[in-house]
Each structure stands twice: as C-alpha cells, then as structure tokens.
Amino acid sequence: SQTIHQWPATLVQPVGSPLSLECTVEGTSNPNLYWYRQAAGRGLQLLFYSVGIGQISSEVPQNLSASRPQDRQFILSSKKLLLSDSGFYLCAWSPSLKGLKAGELFFGEGSRLTVL
C-alpha cells in the first residue's frame, strides 16, 4: 500500500531563517506531488505541484520554492522566512492519471510552521 510521510511535524523558526520541509511517498511510482498551505482562517492554498522529477509548477508567487530531486521526494524550501509564512503545510500525492476521476489526493500528516 502507498504511504506518504513528511517532516518535521512541528517547527518554530525566526523571521529571516531558512526552511526545509521534506516529503516522501512509498509504494507507488511517478506520482503527482503537491505542497499546500493552510493558514488560519484561510482555505487550502496550492503552492506547488509536480508531475515528474525536476518538473515544478508554482501556483502562487512568494518566497518559497520547491524541488523534486527524486521520483518520490518533494522538498519545500525558503531562504528567508516571513511572518506570513506561518501555517500548516501539507504534502500530498495523487496517481498520475488524467480525466474525471483524477484528483483524489492523499495527504501527509502535515508540518506546522510558526514564524516568530
């Protein structure tokens, strides 16, 4: 069966510090991978998605970046965190399907980031 893991689960970082969140998927190959952010009072916001190694699409301009160095690894980074980067970050994967039924997302446990 497929599993998804992301870490760290919780972190508190000062403004201006770097960030690295990591996500790995097991039990499947060539998944679509996603980074979402859920800020207080706001919905799930898609940050990045990837359909293959080295292929990253950005949905929202910001000081964050994403990379996919391996098929089942997705990394979210920042060089300098802002207060507004605080939130609950969720990695997700979906089968690499197209069509009506495509879109079922499987989420990791989430990483709660507080920027002070």
Add this chain to the structure above:
Amino acid sequence: QKEVEQNSGPLSVPEGAIASLNCTYSDRGSQSFFWYRQYSGKSPELIMFIYSNGDKEDGRFTAQLNKASQYVSLLIRDSQPSDSATYLCAVKTNSGYSTLTFGKGTMLLVSP
C-alpha cells in the same frame, strides 16, 4: 479566478440528525468534485467524489451535484459526534493534471 465557496459554520446538529453541507463553485468548466474531512490539527482525508449530476451514496454519506446551478452538497445521515470536523469541498477543472481548488471548509459540530 476559480472560487469555491462554503459557509464556514459552525453547523450544529444533534446526534442522529441529518447534516447538510453545501458548496458552490464559480468555474463552469469544473468536472469533478470532492469532499474531504479534516479533524482539528490533522490532515484532510477523502470522503467522496462525484462527477455526474444527481446523487451518489456511500454508507451514511450522500453527495449531490447540480452542475446547472453550480453547487455540490454532502448529506450525513444519522450524524455521530465522531463526525464533528471541518468538511472541505474541492473542485477539479477539466484540465489534464490533477489540481484541486479547495473551499475554506464548513465546521460541523454534532452534539450527543
């Protein structure tokens, strides 16, 4: 700008009642619709998806879709306190890859 709207709630229902959660979307090109449940502090999990007009039932859950009116709803029969969570509506447009637009969610509280 694709938008998905939900009443933030909370929607309070007594145990055993029917909970009705609603969602409207702006993009007429939307083809697939998903309901996720999110417990406080946890990640979302898929409950149901629907892509044809009408009703789709799965246990105590029924998803309803009306593309002409651009709304989708989720009914929970015989509501239980364990159903207390935030329910997220998500919409996928008819594009090749799977990117979903989520609503902000409706908080459901089921009282014993």
